[in-house]
Amino acid sequence: MATGVAAWLPFARAAAIGWMPVANCPMPIAPRDNSKRQDELIILNVSGRRFQTWRTTLDRYPDTLLGSSEKDFFYNEESKEYFFDRDPDAFRSILNFYRTGKLHYPRHECISAYDEELTFFGIIPEIIGDCCYEEYKDRKRENLERLQDDQEENKDLKLPNMNFRETMWRAFENPHTSTMALVFYYVTGFFIAISVITNVVETVPCGSTANQKDMPCGERYTVAFFCMDTACVMIFTVEYLLRLFAAPSRYRFMRSVMSIIDVVAILPYYIGLVMTNNEDVSGAFVTLRVFRVFRIFKFSRHSQGLRILGYTLKSCASELGFLLFSLTMAIIIFATVMFYAEKGSSSSKFTSIPASFWYTIVTMTTLGYGDMVPKTIAGKIFGSICSLSGVLVIALPVPVIVSNFSRIYHQNQRADKRRAQKKARLARIRISKSSSANAFLQSKRNGLLNELLELTDTEEDEQKLSKSISLLESQHHHLLHCLEKTTAHEFVDEQLYEQNCLETAIQTYPSRSPSITSHDSSVGTCCGRRVKRDTPLPNSSLPSTHPVATHQSPLQELSAIHIQCGDPPSHGASRSNLNLKTDNSGRTNCQGGRITTAIISLPTPPALTPDGDGLHGPPQRRPPPPPGHPATPSIQTTTSSAGINIIKVSAL
Amino acid sequence: MKSRSQDQSLSDSRELDRSYDPLTGSTIDDAELSTVCYRPEGLDRLVQQTNFSKKELQVLYRGFKNECPSGVVNEETFKSIYSQFFPQGDSSMYAHFLFEAFDTNNNGSVSFEDFVISLSIILRGSVTDKLNWAFNLYDLNKDGCITREEMTDIMHSIYDMMGKYTYPCMKDNAPNEHVDKFFQKMDKNNDGVVTIEEFLETCQKDENIMQSMHMFDNVI
Numbered sequence: 001m002a003t004g005v006a007a008w009l010p011f012a013r014a015a016a017i018g019w020m021p022v023a024n025c026p027m028p029i030a031p032r033d034n035s036k037r038q039d040e041l042i043i044l045n046v047s048g049r050r051f052q053t054w055r056t057t058l059d060r061y062p063d064t065l066l067g068s069s070e071k072d073f074f075y076n077e078e079s080k081e082y083f084f085d086r087d088p089d090a091f092r093s094i095l096n097f098y099r100t101g102k103l104h105y106p107r108h109e110c111i112s113a114y115d116e117e118l119t120f121f122g123i124i125p126e127i128i129g130d131c132c133y134e135e136y137k138d139r140k141r142e143n144l145e146r147l148q149d150d151q152e153e154n155k156d157l158k159l160p161n162m163n164f165r166e167t168m169w170r171a172f173e174n175p176h177t178s179t180m181a182l183v184f185y186y187v188t189g190f191f192i193a194i195s196v197i198t199n200v201v202e203t204v205p206c207g208s209t210a211n212q213k214d215m216p217c218g219e220r221y222t223v224a225f226f227c228m229d230t231a232c233v234m235i236f237t238v239e240y241l242l243r244l245f246a247a248p249s250r251y252r253f254m255r256s257v258m259s260i261i262d263v264v265a266i267l268p269y270y271i272g273l274v275m276t277n278n279e280d281v282s283g284a285f286v287t288l289r290v291f292r293v294f295r296i297f298k299f300s301r302h303s304q305g306l307r308i309l310g311y312t313l314k315s316c317a318s319e320l321g322f323l324l325f326s327l328t329m330a331i332i333i334f335a336t337v338m339f340y341a342e343k344g345s346s347s348s349k350f351t352s353i354p355a356s357f358w359y360t361i362v363t364m365t366t367l368g369y370g371d372m373v374p375k376t377i378a379g380k381i382f383g384s385i386c387s388l389s390g391v392l393v394i395a396l397p398v399p400v401i402v403s404n405f406s407r408i409y410h411q412n413q414r415a416d417k418r419r420a421q422k423k424a425r426l427a428r429i430r431i432s433k434s435s436s437a438n439a440f441l442q443s444k445r446n447g448l449l450n451e452l453l454e455l456t457d458t459e460e461d462e463q464k465l466s467k468s469i470s471l472l473e474s475q476h477h478h479l480l481h482c483l484e485k486t487t488a489h490e491f492v493d494e495q496l497y498e499q500n501c502l503e504t505a506i507q508t509y510p511s512r513s514p515s516i517t518s519h520d521s522s523v524g525t526c527c528g529r530r531v532k533r534d535t536p537l538p539n540s541s542l543p544s545t546h547p548v549a550t551h552q553s554p555l556q557e558l559s560a561i562h563i564q565c566g567d568p569p570s571h572g573a574s575r576s577n578l579n580l581k582t583d584n585s586g587r588t589n590c591q592g593g594r595i596t597t598a599i600i601s602l603p604t605p606p607a608l609t610p611d612g613d614g615l616h617g618p619p620q621r622r623p624p625p626p627p628g629h630p631a632t633p634s635i636q637t638t639t640s641s642a643g644i645n646i647i648k649v650s651a652l
Numbered sequence: 653m654k655s656r657s658q659d660q661s662l663s664d665s666r667e668l669d670r671s672y673d674p675l676t677g678s679t680i681d682d683a684e685l686s687t688v689c690y691r692p693e694g695l696d697r698l699v700q701q702t703n704f705s706k707k708e709l710q711v712l713y714r715g716f717k718n719e720c721p722s723g724v725v726n727e728e729t730f731k732s733i734y735s736q737f738f739p740q741g742d743s744s745m746y747a748h749f750l751f752e753a754f755d756t757n758n759n760g761s762v763s764f765e766d767f768v769i770s771l772s773i774i775l776r777g778s779v780t781d782k783l784n785w786a787f788n789l790y791d792l793n794k795d796g797c798i799t800r801e802e803m804t805d806i807m808h809s810i811y812d813m814m815g816k817y818t819y820p821c822m823k824d825n826a827p828n829e830h831v832d833k834f835f836q837k838m839d840k841n842n843d844g845v846v847t848i849e850e851f852l853e854t855c856q857k858d859e860n861i862m863q864s865m866h867m868f869d870n871v872i
Contacts, residue, residue, distance in 0.1 A: 007711075007712075007714070007718060008733050011733075011771060012734060013868070014770075015746075015750050015774075017782060017786050017865075018749070020861055020864040020865060021783070021861055022806075022834050026859075027864040029867075030870060030871075054714070100718075
């Protein structure tokens with residue numbers, strides 16, 4: 001029941017009076033509305049703009065936020081209103097939905113912002129009214145395509161765990177990913193071109209020899225052309241087999257259009273090899289050669305435009321079908337008319353209706369070869385009508401096809417442009433993010449320096465260094481600090497890290513036990529005590545730390561101070577990737593657990609990740625940030641170490 | 653709202669199109685706009701005329717006006733509103749009879765006053781008033797007595813609302829059987845029609861019916 005008419009329920013119930021006297025059995029007991037709530041005005045404060053409505057208006061749609069008890073979470077006791085910290089402009093249309101029962105999509109809104117609002121308020125977008133639904137769907141589709149393009153970009157990042165087969169497939173599909181792939185791409189392209197040119201040149205008359213007249217080149221230099229052909233086919237065969245091997249789903253690959261074209265391109269050669277040089281079959285053999293021209297379609301792997309054209313034609317199938325159908329109808333009609341009109345005239349070329357088809361087609365497409373011409377007056381009249389109507393019939397579906405092509409082509413252009421812009425955008429984002437992380441490092445350095453100075457009693461300098469930072473910043477820094485303490489590692493910036501990586505020595509423990517890959521449960525000995533790591537990271541599917549502990553203990557005992565190599569994972573394209581300065585895939589962090597008197601924190605992988613952690617909290621599931629940090633005895637001062645005296649932590 | 657027929661949407665758009673006069677069914681231009689938007693009489697008068705309180709009338713009017721911004725309900729809207737409550741079956745016939753009953757001055761549209769006065773009788777009236785109203789509903793040609801044909805029509809319309817999917821399966825002669833039972837019960841002098849006196853008398857003696865009349869006390 002559309003709850004929009006809920007207000008009329010009393011009327012519907014009253015109308016049941018018509019059933020009472022005719023009923024033979026007693027009626028069920030009516031539900032009582034015990035909450036005898038008077039209809040009251042509700043104030044909805046959305047980011048400062050106050051909306052007011054009746055409670056019953058909102059109650060119309062009980063499965064939304066505003067209509068259910070969920071809004072009680074937003075009730076503000078002091079001001080006796082419901083406060084929502086959302087966009088008031090978008091809220092307008094949402095509230096109108098309750099009032100009028102129709103949800104409209106305001107065209108100036110961004111589609112994803114609007115979607116978010118709808119999701120927040122628990123309204124499904126399918127109920128958008130007909131007036132706005134098309135627009136909404138179009139924009140949503142556009143947005144989705146844009147997102148898909150972005151995702152495809154992310155897929156290009158090399159996943160560390162790809163086996164050979166997957167690498168090969170990726171190389172085939174995206175030539176720009178590696179040099180080998182590019183080389184392969186160009187080589188195949190070159191050979192396709194060679195093959196096509198060979199086919200063409202084969203038929204060109206090459207000049208006459210002594211005893212024979214003009215021969216096509218193919219027959220003159222049979223061997224040479226045969227060698228060329230063989231070479232090309234070999235390359236194509238190898239390529240096809242490689243693709244077949246690398247394809248993730250071989251069955252699907254074999255059914256795809258491109259692979260069929262490949263097969264059709266190379267099959268004639270093999271069939272030709274197999275077939276004997278019999279006179280009877282040589283006719284068929286010649287026909288097979290025609291299929292060699294399909295090699296030119298292999299270019300569609302190399303050319304975006306060709307693919308777009310093919311895709312357009314596919315998507316315009318209905319228009320093309322209509323064109324074909326209407327043309328056929330018109331052809332038949334006019335051919336018949338012309339045949340009967342020209343029947344009387346002598347020596348008429350219009351010998352039958354099918355013979356007139358040729359005339360009709362040539363006339364309707366405005367070709368007009370002139371090999372068949374009407375001679376009677378009636379014939380000429382109908383002939384002119386035929387040519388006039390031909391123009392119309394063809395002109396109708398063509399703009400549809402053209403507009404489709406244009407739309408798809410522009411979309412592709414947009415995708416390419418976005419791809420180019422993306423790198424620059426990401427770089428800029430990275431820079432801006434790094435500044436905030438650097439703030440933490442900076443403040444830490446300041447803090448450390450301060451401590452040092454304290455200890456060495458140089459007061460003047462202290463003032464210089466202590467910058468005033470806001471409460472928010474300090475809380476954030478505290479958070480990062482807690483993280484550091486927890487993992488007993490520290491944040492550093494890039495250069496320091498690389499520096500130390502070069503300098504490290506000694507043992508490298510492959511600290512990664514397979515079961516605890518990215519779950520950096522580092523049980524650290526902090527100040528001699530065992531710190532059970534309480535993972536502050538959300539979403540880390542960390543099993544209990546106990547199993548970890550058992551793994552740790554042997555290592556712990558082995559060496560007090562030891563250096564670990566952690567292998568931080570970095571898979572998953574997510575927002576945290578933007579924060580990662582360095583690509584950690586496969587890189588082992590060999591670090592030195594040297595206890596130095598330097599006020600340097602020892603090498604750790606990029607400091608930025610916890611930034612994302614602390615601030616945003618992972619929006620999607622992703623492994624906790626790479627903590628393959630090893631021991632970081634950061635400060636060893638002459639006297640005692642303030643907090644970070646530590647050390648020998650084995651990180652996994 | 654579920655999809656409506658072409659006619660329905662046309663009539664709706666015509667209703668919303670302010671130049672359409674639902675009374676005469678013709679399109680008038682802006683000069684004669686004033687006749688279309690119907691306003692009810694004052695709230696106080698309505699309070700006097702009905703047994704509803706001010707607040708109740710306010711709630712009722714808000715719902716009414718929301719669905720019919722022009723202030724009057726025509727039969728199509730009436731039917732569509734009523735059908736929202738009975739999605740399985742076909743409620744159009746019963747809604748038609750209802751409309752006839754609500755439309756006391758027979759002008760093809762139900763204004764808010766008609767609406768609220770009828771509601772007042774059904775929901776807040778005395779038992780006798782309610783029974784009178786029911787009789788009025790059944791008496792299709794308003795001649796003071798219910799004939800067998802009228803009753804059959806009413807019965808069919810009620811059974812139509814059930815739709816196809818019922819348990820037990822709906823037999824084709826179920827309405828007719830029901831009509832027979834009704835006449836057996838009501839028609840005391842066996843003259844083939846039920847008069848208002850017979851109706852009132854039988855109903856007042858029937859406990860079930862009396863009980864069900866009290867069901868309406870808490871609807872609003």
